[in-house]
Amino acid sequence: MKRKSLKERKEALKKRQKEETANRNNKNQGFKPILDLSGYDEVEFFKPVKGDNRLDFIPFTITKDWMPYEPGFDDYKVDVWVHRNVGPNNDRVICPKTIGKACPICEERKNMRDQGDDDGAKELRPSLKCLYNVINADDRDGPILIFEASQFLFEKEMLDEAYSVLEDDVSIFDPETGLTVKFRATPEKWGKADYFKFKSFKFEEREPYDDSIIEEAYPLDSLLVVMDYESLSNLFYGIPESPEPTLLPKPEPEPEKEKPARRRRTRPTSEPKPEPKPEPESEPMANENQCPSGYEWGVDCNEKNECQDCPDDIFTRCADEQDRIKKAEKEKAKEKESPRRGRRRRV
């Protein structure tokens, strides 16, 4: 072990305190936080309460090029794949595929599946979370809060409802013209775990926020703690690393050069989703209809009951095709307007 200078040790101790201070109210989710909040004095998380909740979503400006839009545009969320129960402390860690990088845990998951150990592989599946900046609409003068929610239990429900009740051009997330999202949280149990189901989404008109509130939002994409391949591999396999002055890994410092992470929809199941995987270079028969249930390949992905039982590899390829289609549509839409300045009218 390289000897640390007293100054280094003091600095590290100070940083450690800051990290723990920022996270002091959020210690129920494993030892390692998935966000590096050491740059903030105090960060509050939104915790849904049983019954009615009302939230205003605040976009942030994108800083990472693995996001769906390029840096400089705004987004209302970050999709994050999370592995649970990793290493001796059962940590939650971000799957590096979130930012388009290789993941040793997902590789092991594939090995297990290839060897027929489907149960083992299932254990290693990452689950898809969404991180948002929100303001409690019942406390509009309160701080911006970070909200971490399951894509399947929250985001999907919210967007499904928005899709069916709102006009196409209504933006829920625009600071000025956006809407308050009201929903009901119902406690549920799955095994030993308690969690909320989110239902009864309603969209209410609200007072505008100034657009400048975007500058106050947490830059969620740049706060993700994504361990490098070797460190994550060591944690996963229980290999102790040589001690460093910091106990927490830093987020990637430079812009990612690899391909963007795939955004994956969730199947209607309470199980974690199939892993995201890098852009397929040469998917076989990508345009032919390979759906075992006879639905439209890439179009009906995750829309039909049968999707729940679809074999992982087929579902993943179908999802890839859906991504490709959506991406092409988005590229088209992007040419027409900038999402930052696109003012939407409400009806």
Ligand SMILES: [Zn+2]
């Ligand atoms: Zn992974």
